[in-house]
Amino acid sequence: MTGLNICIDIDGTLTEPYYWLDYANQYFNKTIGVEEVIQYEIHEVMGVSFEAFIEFYRALGPEMHAKAQIRSNVHEVLWKLNEKHQIYYVTARNENMTDITRRWLEDHKLPKGELYLLGSHHKAEKAKELHCDIFIEDSFENCVELSSAGFEVILLDCNYNQHSLLPGMVRVKGWTEIDKIIDGMIKESGIA
Structure with missing residues (x-):
């Protein structure tokens, strides 16, 4: 092919970005609204220690990931992309979430791209290994x-990522x- x-992240990219909020509010007895989620790290949003997070x-991660809602138009766009391109799911989730993650992708009938659970937010090395475009x-x-x-990066707009873009980044x-x-990249590069 x-x-x-x-390369595609999962949480907040394929999933709705705030799917964890109701769980965290209930667990920590908070009433944080979506508009207040202006930081990426959940423990900072909730005002709790990293250990508490x-x-x-540990208590709710598997359930949250299993029940996460999918973003609008993901299914249609990924299947279109899958016709001509290689799709790799690259997530910071830990390996112990592999089965739940695979099941979520299958339940939402997404293309069967390779799945990498890195256990880290540092994704550049994996992107190099995968010759990510x-x-x-x-x-x-x-x-x-x-x-x-x-790498060329597409940033999905969320309340928690409102910073000035660097070269090679585009916000959508x-x-x-x-x-x-x-589609525009393909036309510019002449890739069929």
Whole structure:
């Protein structure tokens, strides 16, 4: 297969970005609204220690990931991209979430791209290994690292990633814009 190597994050990129909020509010007895989620790190949003977040994640992470809602238009755009390009799912989730993650992808009938659970937000090395042409992400910090390593990055707009873009980064509101950007890249490069 020719075409682009497209790396795609999962949480906040394929999933709705705030799917964890109701769980965290209930667990920590908070009433944080979506508009207040202006930081990426959940423990900072909730005003709790990182250790408290880890306990929350151990208790509810599997259920949250299994029940996460999918973003609008993901299904249609990914299947279109899958016709001509290689799709790689690259997530910071730990390996112990492999089965839940695979099941979520299957339950939402998404293309069977290779899945990499890194257990880390540092994704540039994996992107190099996969000869990534474009990375789709919601974490601004991940986008900075990826663009600094020379990758083209599409940043899905969220309350928590409102920072000035660096060269190689483009901000989009949703998956229909991603489809248009990738179509434009294909036309510019002459890839069939």
